[in-house]
Amino acid sequence: MMVLQMENWKDLFRPHILERGLNYYEIGAVENVQQTEKGFRATVVGSENYEVEIEIKDGRVYDMWCSCPYAEDGNYCKHMAAALYESEETVREIKTGDKTWQEKFLESKQELAEVISKIPEDELRSILIQLAQENESIRTRIMTKYS
Structure with a gap:
């Protein structure tokens, strides 16, 4: 490579x-x-x-x-x-401030996980359905993995 x-x-x-x-x-x-x-x-x-x-x-x-x-x-x-x-x-x-973009990405991913953990399951499903309808990439990923 x-x-x-x-x-x-x-x-x-x-x-x-x-x-x-x-x-x-x-x-x-x-x-x-x-x-x-x-x-x-x-x-x-x-x-x-x-x-x-x-x-x-x-x-x-x-x-x-x-x-x-x-x-x-x-x-x-x-x-x-x-x-x-x-x-x-x-x-x-690729570096921003004192942290690499990978570190910033992981921090934002953790913050997002915390917020998502507070959303009720039925509301999460509704959000996911809406996102999949609006975004072909998300829809394809879901259909490929779970259908």
Whole structure:
């Protein structure tokens, strides 16, 4: 697995793939960018919606995954490039204050868990149904795991 500094991530992509990724980024096709414990994930909207996950270690792109057929064959795809363009500034500023973004993410995750633990179960189900109806990524995740 190749590890590149953030400013060199473009070297992973073939020029035409990088250009297509830039086009997706420029038209605003990258949605739902969320930090994860290992990096970030996003949805890239095109002919279909594709989920992208980027793993960051020590401020560098460490690993990438996309749900599109091109990436399933082991290639770096335009969806990954688009997500990286969208998140480039965030990843460059991987440290915020005295805490890393991973520490801040874990703290916010714990705070969220505390708030959620106080919500009655029937209300949680109602919220989850509403979120799944509004967000294709959440709906797909629920249907894939629990149907």
